[in-house]
Amino acid sequence: MTSASLLVYPSTPDVRGPISQPYFALPAVLAAAEPDPLKAALDAVWHALHTHGEHYPELLKEIWAVCSV
Template identity: 70%
Template sequence: MALTHPARTPHVPGLISQPHFALPAVTAAADPSPLKAALDAVWHALQTYGEHYPELLAEIRCLCAEQPGS
């Protein structure tokens, strides 16, 4: 189980369990609106990454740049 410091969120002090903190990203991805699902999933994933969120954003940017038609 990985523990990390969350990004500066007022309601999550101290270390968190990343697998447990990531669960809202999974449920957010099931939203019927594709845009809302994507944005909510990324938001929850960023919260899960905590202080390492820039690494996740860089990976997302890289994956989006590789998409055909971009």
């Protein structure tokens, strides 16, 4: 059995002004390469939510739509 750890981030990043979404999304792509599939999925979603910023509810709706099939 493998051990698992839960990382909790205290808040969203403090980004002022416009961001480059492709560059801001890079951590989501890198997180998806984790060897543990569950950790990879959760980390990728976490970073993707930060990339969407205040529009994250739309992304969550899309994710739930895909997962509920």
